[in-house]
Amino acid sequence: MTAATARRDFPRAYGKVGSLHRERLWALRLSYTSLIVAAIIFLAPPVYMLMTSLKTNAEMADQTLSPWLVRSPTLEHYGATLENPLFLGFFANSAIVTLLVVSITMVISVLAAFALSRMRFWGSQTLATGVFLTYLVPDTLLFIPLYQIVGGLGLLNSIWGLVLVYPTLTVPFCTWIMIGYFASIPKELDEAALIDGASWPQMLLKIFIPVALPGIIAATIFAFTVSWAAFVYPTAFITRPEEMPLTIGVVSQLVRGDTFAWGQIMAGALLAALPPVVVYVFLMDYYIAGLTAGATKG
Amino acid sequence: MSEVNLRKVVKLFEGGVQAVRGIDLEIADHEFCVLVGPSGCGKSTTLRMIAGLEEVSEGEIWIGGTMVNDIPPKDRDIAMVFQNYALYPHMTVFENMAFGLKLRHFPKDEIKRRVDRAASILSIGELLDRKPKALSGGQRQRVAMGRAIVRDPKVFLFDEPLSNLDAKLRVQMRTEIKKVHQAVKTTTIYVTHDQVEAMTLADRVVVMNHGVIEQVGPPNELYHHPATIFVAGFIGSPAMNFIPARLVNAAGALTIQLGQGLSVPVPADRTARYAPHASKKLLFGIRPEHLTETTRTDKQNLAPITVDLDVIEPMGMETLVHFRIEGTPVCARVDPAAGAQAGAPMRLAAHMDQMHLIDADTGRVL
Structure with missing residues (x-):
């Protein structure tokens, strides 16, 4: 004292x-x-x-040189990679799959989250918990039964199989993010909209989606990252080089015989990582705001 | 015609909680009706049932001659102002006010005309391009009221609209709301837990408690003639004093015995009314403003009592003095110049024509 x-x-x-x-x-x-x-x-x-x-x-x-320093830099591997029709095919496959998966995911998860967070109906709580529980099952466990299903549908060795399967990874988590975000929107806002004359779809389109935009962007980035970087499912379902996405194409097809074309593999992997980096750089602030909003406001 | 009628309305929540227990209420066209009561008394639930935000468990709600039990909120022709404003954060003030009209497909020039008119009533014309987050609490509340006014509905519903504002702004907005009602004359139902708001705004006050209506009446009637001990205690600040009492009939004159050697005479015009209750357990009710210093007034029916003061609270324009009668705490309002001192005795006068006698068992004012 x-x-x-x-x-x-x-x-x-x-x-x-x-x-x-x-x-x-x-x-x-x-x-x-x-x-x-x-x-x-x-x-x-x-x-x-x-x-x-x-x-x-x-x-x-040359084993005598440091692996961290470049003596005579060259862009030859980048040139070769970008001229490789296989690589361009991988890129297109990844882009198509990702675009479709993100679109499907966002439509389903925004609608589901809106219903689960705002419309009171029998079993809605259980359903919301169930959605989250499905996210806890790892894809390394699911790919065996999913192989049977995708095979049964005749979609093995096709990017459409991936478009069908990726949402099982993205929808639960995105729905969960959106439920949290929608829950942070005050209840009076929908009541005011109801009294103002809005129908449920109008309320979603004109009030919820604009107000929850940071959350929607966060969920979109998540879905984008998951489907761009997915490795286990394409490894299991796709063996034809023309249908491969970047993640497995780069590591399996840029090997000639038993020779690894390390330069091209590295250039290809870096080029493959570019789109997510660009997306993150532009939308990082939204992503963080979206992930934390439910936790702090709710 | 936009009167609102509630007939035997009951609200039962899941789990069997009965929030509203069969209330009947008739609110006339153009009337400003305030529902007041402590939290959990069912006033907000009643308002939300009128709005259509809660289903009616039993009974009927009529708005403008139509039974609205099964009509969705948007078709009831009502507008509501919420406690936390509920403004759409991504829209400008203009868009917020125009939203309801746009959804109803009003022509653009009509929307603009209505928004401009409401904005001029509320003096928010210069805020129309701002977003809600750039407004102060009072301005937001005005916009919320503007959103209601532009719709020109049959009924305005206010759910504790001033609770989020600071004390000074609350008084200012109270006047503002009264002014708006005088200008647009729309039937208004206003929910608050603040009895001062209820008294100052209402044409008629509805006092609710435990899901039932205790009393309905104009503010002055509730103040001067409360029907129950709850209303007597709820209306008025500081609250009415309730002192255990006995009626004593001595030589044909009724007196109220408050304690050992402390009794006050029953006014002559009430003798016949009180006489039959002599045997009951009673409470003597008197407001602090009707217990004053003896020099303050020369009115009749003053009963002098001498008390020992415990605490005095100077308020500037008046002084509150606290003392005990037979252990019951009592408050009186005296003139600051009356020389009240803590720990000293003071001679006070009870204004007996303003007193109430309450049946302690039923809670009814006799």
Whole structure:
């Protein structure tokens, strides 16, 4: 007690006995250190890929050189990759599948979330929980029974099989995000709209979707990422190179015989990672706002 | 014609909670009717049933001569103002006010005419291009009222519209609401838990408690002639004092005995009314403003009592003094110049023509 009083009385002693300023400084040092370590861990693989993709085949094979430095940079692998009709096919397949999956996912999950969060009907709570539980089943467990189903429908070795199957991964999570987001919209807003004369579809289109736009963008980015980066399902369902998406095409088709074309693989993988990076850069703020809104406002 | 009639209306929530227990109420065309009561008394539920936001479990609701039990909110021709404004955050003030009209396919120039008229009534003309988040609480509430006015509905419903505002703004908006009602004269049903709002705004006040109507009447009638102990205690601030009492008949004159050696005479014109209740357990009810210093007035029917003051609360224009009669806390309102001092005795006068006698068992005012 007396020590505290003394400190208050003699501000000059602050520096010696510890102060807010000093504590903040330590907190900042600690945060920067952890952030730098995390950044190194996450950035090392892509940087390694970038370095490798810029090396000539000879430089790559030279064991005496550092793998992290490029001596004579070349874009030959990028050129070869972009001229490879197979690679362009992979890219088109990924784009078609992703576009369709995102569209299907958003239509289903916005409608489902609106119904589950706003319309009270028998079993709506159980259904909402059920939606989330399906998300907890990993795709590594599901691909065997799904193989039977997709095969039964004659959609093996076709991107349409992927368009059918990916929503099982994206719809539950997106619905869950949207339920949380819709729940954070005050109930009086729909009541005001009801009294103003809006029907349920009008309420969804004119009030809920515009107000929940950050949540919808977050869900869209999630669906985009999942279907762009899906690996297990295409590995299981697709063996024909013309139907492959980027994720498996790059690692399986850019191998000649038993020779790995590392330069092209790395260039292809980096090019494949470009669209998600672009999407994230532009929509990152919405994504974070959308994911946290339900938690803080609800 | 836009009167509202409630006939034996009951609201039963899931789990058997009866929020409204069979109320009858007739609200006349152009009337400003305020439903007031403590939280959980069923006033908001009643309003929401009139709006169509809650289903009616039993009974009938009529608006303008039509039974509306099964009519959806949008077809009831009502407009509602919510406590938290419920403005559409992505729309400008103009769009917020025009939304209901657009959905009803009004022509553009008619929408603009109506919005401009409402905006001028509410003095929000310069805010029409702003989004709700750029408005203050009072401005938002005005926009919410504007959204109701443009519709020109049969009935306005207000659900505690001033509860989110600070005290000063609340008083200002109260006047504003009264002004709007005088200008547009639409039948209005207003829900509040604040008895001052109820008294100042209403043509008629409906006091509710535990899902039933305790009393309906103009503000002054509720103040001067409460029907039950609940209404007597709810209306008026500070609340009415209730002191356990006995009626004593001494030599043909009725007196009210409040405690050892403390009694006040029953006014002559009430003797016949009170006489049959002499044997009952009674409460003597008197408002603090009717317990004053003796010098303040020369009215008749003043009964002097001397009390020892516990606490005094100077309010500027008046002073509240607190004391006990037989252990019951009592409050009186005296002139600041009357020289009230805590711990000292004070001679007060009870205005006996303003007193109430209450049956302690039934809660009815006799």
